[in-house]
Amino acid sequence: MKALCWHGSGDVRVDSVPDAKIEQPSDALIKITSTAICGSDLHLLDGYQPGMEKGDILGHEPMGVVIEVGSKVTKLKKGDRVVVPFTISCGSCFFCQKTLFSCCDTTNPNAKVAEKAMGHSPAGLFGFSHLVGGYAGGQAEFLRVPHADVGPIKIESDLPDEKVLFLSDIFPTGYMAAENACIEKGDTVAVWGCGPVAQFAIKSAWMLGAGRVIAIDRVPERLKMAEEHGKAETINFDKVSVYDQLQEMTKGRGPDRCIDAVGCEAHAAGTIDSVLDKAKATVGLTTDRAHVLREAIMCCRKAGTISVPGVYVGFPDKIPFGAFMNKGLTMKSGQTHVQRYLRPLLDKIEKGEIDPSFVITHKLPLADAPAAYKTFRDKKDGCIKVVLKP
CATH class of the missing domain: 3.90.180.10 (Medium-chain alcohol dehydrogenases, catalytic domain)
Structure with a gap:
């Protein structure tokens, strides 16, 4: 065959x-x-x-x-x-x-x-x-x-x-990602990535009662799909600071629920951590570029939830766990x-x-x-x- x-x-x-x-x-x-x-x-x-x-x-x-x-x-x-x-x-x-x-x-x-x-x-x-x-x-x-x-x-x-x-x-994966985010009626949900899993996470967030969905990417056709099919507001991370934009859109509180639908090959617009990740990956010192996970932790509102359907394979470093603990965040993930x-x-x-x-x-x-x-x-x-x- x-x-x-x-x-x-x-x-x-x-x-x-x-x-x-x-x-x-x-x-x-x-x-x-x-x-x-x-x-x-x-x-x-x-x-x-x-x-x-x-x-x-x-x-x-x-x-x-x-x-x-x-x-x-x-x-x-x-x-x-x-x-x-x-x-x-x-x-x-x-x-x-x-x-x-x-x-x-x-x-x-x-x-x-x-x-x-x-x-x-x-x-x-x-x-x-x-x-x-x-x-x-x-x-x-x-x-x-x-x-x-x-x-x-x-x-x-x-x-x-x-x-x-x-x-x-990808449909069950997007749905479980939204379910793992513990969405409550009216919540603001931020989804990193607008690939196929993210598109289904966006759709599923609405099914589970989200009041607002914000999608983050830099690829025009993916952002357009999130807008047209997912009815999401969008952020192009090549054009604005994701943290600053999310804080502005949520009046300083941050999204209630954050979904990392990117995983270990995250891209970013020239941030220090992403440059270090890429350099380390190039020489075999890491298998995971964890910019999105770090950013989601920093952006999520206090006592919010982070859902991680994005695949990670090794030992991503420089995770702001102090922020995660002090903000009282919850994380759920898994195949x-x-x-x-x-x-x-x-x-x-x-x-x-x-x-x-x-x-x-x-x-x-x-x-x-x-x-x-x-x-x-x-x-x-x-x-x-x-x-x-x-």
């Missing part, structure tokens, strides 16, 4: 690889009909995520049609159309029973390695390094899905792929417990409350994926979200 494979920093290729197949009785085999490139895939492209090996198959936003199931699979059958969450979860461990699916205790075969890096191991993830299991990803013609009775959700309507595909990751959100968010799509396809700017064949990764990373050609068609 054809699959997009990682060959080193900045080097991804479509290769011919052995066909995916059933390996365990609880597996399903999916023929991929649509898959997407996620912002967190760029951390793999740029070499920031440890645990990558040459030939790893990328991708964690897939959907398709079931072509085979293992002997213990009871909820899926051949011909079912499904969206596959990026989190691989057993459904029965302590954490899955609490619906904390991304914290599953059993699905990372490399848990001992992850424990050394993080203290405890998260769940296995599709297409995202051997630190979280080394599972083959979904930017391919076929995908093996472990624990198939726990992960995929069946799409039983005639909704097109583009409307339901993002249940695999998304996707399975918790699948049914309620699918219901919203089916009822017409949201059409997630608004973020798509490029639809391309799998063969064009290497070039599409770079277009997406470099924010060229108005690229905000890429859907691949194997």
Whole structure:
């Protein structure tokens, strides 16, 4: 089969690889009909995520049609159309029973390695390094899905792929980010980044009762999308000081809730901390450029909440923890417990409350994926979200 494979920093290729197949009785085999490139895939492209090996198959936003199931699979059958969450979860461990699916205790075969890096191991993830299991990803013609009775959700309507595909990751991720922000009715919510996850965090903030949403970026087409589709006020950080502007917009109080939807590859307009981060990353002294996290801590109102869906991979430094403690802030983060959100968010799509396809700017064949990764990373050609068609 054809699959997009990682060959080193900045080097991804479509290769011919052995066909995916059933390996365990609880597996399903999916023929991929649509898959997407996620912002967190760029951390793999740029070499920031440890645990990558040459030939790893990328991708964690897939959907398709079931072509085979293992002997213990009871909820899926051949011909079912499904969206596959990026989190691989057993459904029965302590954490899955609490619906904390991304914290599953059993699905990372490399848990001992992850424990050394993080203290405890998260769940296995599709297409995202051997630190979280080394599972083959979904930017391919076929995908093996472990624990198939726990992960995929069946799409039983005639909704097109583009409307339901993002249940695999970015819609639940944006929604959980807004939920983690503990939004109260009428709150002012500031969202750093206007990429795909941020766009869904903006939409979700309104769903959860925000009175005002402010989106921060510097890419014109992303800011325009946040304004037009997200009904957000916007700040271009290349043109103004984010801290000063937010203080002015909130009469000196600061936003009630702050969402860092950027993560470890943050850009900034020449601030000292961002210059140091970039220099250290260039020579391998850090894997995380944490400007947005620092800025969110400084901007958030006292006793406010910071939600972090943006991916961090190592040991970001110079975090203003004194400000965090003295301001009485709360922080919530984590990989998304996707399975918790699948049914309620699918219901919203089916009822017409949201059409997630608004973020798509490029639809391309799998063969064009290497070039599409770079277009997406470099924010060229108005690229905000890429859907691949194997």
